[in-house]
Amino acid sequence: MPFIPHTADEVTAMLRAVGVPDIGALFDEIAPGLRIADLPGVPDGLPEWEVGALLTERTAGDRNPTCFLGAGAYQHHIPAAVWQLVSRGEFYSAYTPYQAEASQGTLQVLYEFQSMIAGLCALEVANASLYDGASALAEAVLMAVRANGQAGRRVLLPRALHPAYRAAVRGIVARQGIELVEPGFDAQTGRSVLDGIDWTGVAALAVPQPNFFGVLEDVDALTDAAHAAGALVIGVVNPLALAILKPPGQWGARGADIACGEGQPLGIPLAGGGPYLGFMACREGLVRQLPGRIAGRTVDMDGKDGFTLTLQAREQHIRRAKATSNICTNQGLLATAATLYMSLMGPAGLTTVARQSHANLRLLCERLCALPGVTPAFSGPTFNETVLRLPGDLPRMLDGLLERDILGGLPLAEHYPELADGLLVCATELTPPAACERYAAALAELL
Amino acid sequence: MSQVPDTLRYTQTHEWLRQEADGSITVGITDHAQAQLGDLVYVELPAVGKALTAGDACAVVESVKAAADVYAPLTGTVLAFNDALASAPELVNQDPYGEGWLLRVSGDLPPDTLDAAAYRALTESA
Numbered sequence: 001m002p003f004i005p006h007t008a009d010e011v012t013a014m015l016r017a018v019g020v021p022d023i024g025a026l027f028d029e030i031a032p033g034l035r036i037a038d039l040p041g042v043p044d045g046l047p048e049w050e051v052g053a054l055l056t057e058r059t060a061g062d063r064n065p066t067c068f069l070g071a072g073a074y075q076h077h078i079p080a081a082v083w084q085l086v087s088r089g090e091f092y093s094a095y096t097p098y099q100a101e102a103s104q105g106t107l108q109v110l111y112e113f114q115s116m117i118a119g120l121c122a123l124e125v126a127n128a129s130l131y132d133g134a135s136a137l138a139e140a141v142l143m144a145v146r147a148n149g150q151a152g153r154r155v156l157l158p159r160a161l162h163p164a165y166r167a168a169v170r171g172i173v174a175r176q177g178i179e180l181v182e183p184g185f186d187a188q189t190g191r192s193v194l195d196g197i198d199w200t201g202v203a204a205l206a207v208p209q210p211n212f213f214g215v216l217e218d219v220d221a222l223t224d225a226a227h228a229a230g231a232l233v234i235g236v237v238n239p240l241a242l243a244i245l246k247p248p249g250q251w252g253a254r255g256a257d258i259a260c261g262e263g264q265p266l267g268i269p270l271a272g273g274g275p276y277l278g279f280m281a282c283r284e285g286l287v288r289q290l291p292g293r294i295a296g297r298t299v300d301m302d303g304k305d306g307f308t309l310t311l312q313a314r315e316q317h318i319r320r321a322k323a324t325s326n327i328c329t330n331q332g333l334l335a336t337a338a339t340l341y342m343s344l345m346g347p348a349g350l351t352t353v354a355r356q357s358h359a360n361l362r363l364l365c366e367r368l369c370a371l372p373g374v375t376p377a378f379s380g381p382t383f384n385e386t387v388l389r390l391p392g393d394l395p396r397m398l399d400g401l402l403e404r405d406i407l408g409g410l411p412l413a414e415h416y417p418e419l420a421d422g423l424l425v426c427a428t429e430l431t432p433p434a435a436c437e438r439y440a441a442a443l444a445e446l447l
Numbered sequence: 448m449s450q451v452p453d454t455l456r457y458t459q460t461h462e463w464l465r466q467e468a469d470g471s472i473t474v475g476i477t478d479h480a481q482a483q484l485g486d487l488v489y490v491e492l493p494a495v496g497k498a499l500t501a502g503d504a505c506a507v508v509e510s511v512k513a514a515a516d517v518y519a520p521l522t523g524t525v526l527a528f529n530d531a532l533a534s535a536p537e538l539v540n541q542d543p544y545g546e547g548w549l550l551r552v553s554g555d556l557p558p559d560t561l562d563a564a565a566y567r568a569l570t571e572s573a
Contacts, residue, residue: 288489312512319514322507 065405066435068364070385070426071212072133072162073276074265076240076353077430082267082340091336106332107307110295113339117279120242121235121259122249126281127292129335130327133262134168136278137206137236139291139325140260141173141180143282144204144232146324147257147289151230152201153178158192160185160211161236163415187418190215190378190387192222199229207256208236209245213424214361214385215378216245223252235259239266239279241383243350244358248281258282267341268334277334288314291325353429357384360427360436367440368425371447377422385426387412387419392447394423400446406439449479449570452544456556457566462520463544466556471526475548476508476517476539479570485510487536492528492549499523501557506549508539523554 006014011023020026027035046054067075086092090105110128117126130136141155155173157166159182170180181202186193190213194205205226210216223233235248235256248256263277264270282290288311296310316323345353361384368374373391390397394411401408409425416422427436451457456464461480465473481487489509499505499519506517529548531538539547561569 288491318512322514 063405065402065407066431066438067270067407068409068425068427068431068439069407070214070428071410071424072164072262072264073270073273074238074240074384074426074428075270075430076265076267076357076428078267078269078341079344081344082337083269085340086333086337091333104307106336107295107309109336109339110293110330110332111297111307112343113335114295116339116342117239117263118281120239120247121237121281122247122255123259123281124249124284125287125290125294126279127290127330128295129263129330129332129338130260130278130280130292131331132274132276132278133236133260133264134162134165134278135172135327136260136262136280137165137234138169138172139278139327140234140236140258140280141169141178141204141206142176142325143286143289143291144234144258145176145178147286148203148230148232151203153203154181154201155179155203156181156183156194156197156205156226156231158183158185158206158208158211159416160190160192160213160215160217161206161208162212165236185211185213186380188378189380191217191380194222194225199231202226202229202231204232204234204257206234206236207248207251209248210238210241210383210385213378213380213387214382214426215380216383217380219246219248219251219256221252223254223256227252227254232257235261237261238383239263240350240354240357243347243354245383249283255283257286263334263338266338268337275331275334277331277338279338287311289324290314291327293328293330354383356429357427358382360384360429360431360433361386361425363433364425364427364431364436364439367436368443371440371444373447374443377419384428385424387422387424389419389421390423390447391421394421397443397446398423401439401442404442406442408439408443449477449482450544451477451479451563451567451570453563455544456560456562457569458518458520458560459569460518460520462517464520464556464560467551470553472521472523472552472554472556473548474517474520474550474552475543477566477570478543480515481540481543481547484508484513484515487539490529490532490536490539490549492532493525495525495527497525499525499552499554508536517549519552520560521552521554521557523552525550526553527551 114126145153155178157180183192183194183197207217207219207222209219226233233256237259239261248259260280263279268277293309294311295307298306300306314324316328365386368388375389377387377389398408409423412419412422412424461477463475463477487508487510491507493505501519501522503519504516505519508515528550
């Protein structure tokens with residue numbers, strides 16, 4: 001098929017067929033204000049070099065601050081090969097090619113992605129990815145309620161879990177008769193507490209690791225408490241942290257039942273909020289309740305390895321109203337990027353990044369807490385983020401830091417009024433000791 | 448040609464029923480139904496003690512490319528389900544009236560079920 005715009009003759013023929021005199025008449029039902037017109041600020045066609053000059057001129061005002069802001073999205077080094085390979089036409093197509101006979105490469109990449117995620121989580125199966133971490137958690141909540149339906153329809157989402165994730169879950173499951181309960185956190189340690197929780201009808205407990213404050217939860221105790229009450233456990237994890245932390249599949253006596261999270265730290269750049277990458281893994285016994293796609297490996301008639309989407313009978317085009325979820329696609333390109341990132345880094349590389357991030361955070365804390373009035377908010381152990389209490393006007397200080405090309409962190413007042421003087425700061429392997437020293441020096445001037 | 452044993456009762460929706468000596472009723476899907484579905488990969492069955500209402504979906508049989516509801520042919524309570532199908536759903540394909548049974552239900556045999564001749568006529572006209 002030639003991909004050529006309509007010729008004048010074709011346009012005339014089409015207009016004659018539908019019985020209108022010209023293109024304008026075809027669209028006359030659309031109000032004039034809604035039609036494409038001249039846009040102020042967007043010039044008419046320019047030569048390429050003029051566009052280049054214009055962009056250079058306009059980006060001159062942009063600066064490239066050192067980022068100490070995390071809160072669910074993390075700046076890590078991405079080897080150049082990752083996006084060089086992801087951008088190849090075979091992966092970077094307009095639509096995800098899933099016909100098994102035409103797309104063995106894509107299916108194999110997804111199979112490798114699943115295998116690596118399952119390995120990191122120490123769970124038996126993983127899907128081929130979901131939209132992002134928050135929607136993955138919402139799907140995990142729905143999945144847990146389906147799988148543990150006899151227990152009831154209450155789900156515990158601790159307050160120490162990312163506020164945006166809790167809001168997304170609420171938006172997605174609120175109309176499905178699922179009651180969300182938010183256990184609090186210990187003011188000293190920053191860890192979730194289940195004291196006083198009524199376990200009646202609780203289908204699942206979500207356990208963030210690390211939690212939104214960067215604090216490592218006592219995942220073994222939380223997991224065992226939930227299992228003792230007949231609830232399933234959903235681990236909400238940073239996949240990079242799993243390189244050095246105990247994986248969800250090994251939490252407590254029985255392990256978490258489901259794990260999910262945001263795959264952005266695995267080779268996805270910070271890009272104004274997305275697109276990001278959700279992942280999900282579970283015990284094998286729950287595989288029929290697992291939403292989304294699963295790529296499987298099999299052999300063809302000649303005994304050669306082949307890859308195909310499997311367990312499709314869970315999906316809405318076959319089961320309709322009884323489908324496991326409405327998720328019928330995955331974040332293929334970003335899953336490809338994550339797969340390439342993990343393959344290039346290898347287990348040792350991931351461990352190095354995780355350790356370095358943790359070491360840099362410790363140094364950052366040490367330097368900042370040496371300043372007058374700056375104290376850690378919580379005593380619990382951390383991975384690559386933590387909450388500091390700062391004296392004085394937090395927004396003014398963050399503005400001052402930005403003027404010095406430092407993105408200082410996330411103020412917590414909006415989501416946690418009790419932490420109004422709290423600042424969530426993050427370090428990765430890209431915030432080395434020199435950058436931490438610079439942050440401390442800049443903050444000293446502003447206090 | 449699919450098998451339609453003379454000793455069983457049948458529904459319009461391709462379930463079979465057999466009254467047992469203890470009064471309970473064994474339920475499965477017919478040879479015709481399993482042949483239409485193709486190779487089964489999963490059977491989802493209700494828990495023991497679940498109350499069934501005649502005509503409501505009570506189980507799901509899945510083949511590689513289709514998932515079909517099994518409708519309760521009678522109102523009653525689930526006494527047992529075929530455990531073997533969890534690891535060997537192909538038993539339904541191999542032996543739909545024997546090893547591939549689905550449920551044992553307490554309740555009365557409904558009067559509006561079909562006899563073998565009527566069911567044979569149904570499948571042959573389809």
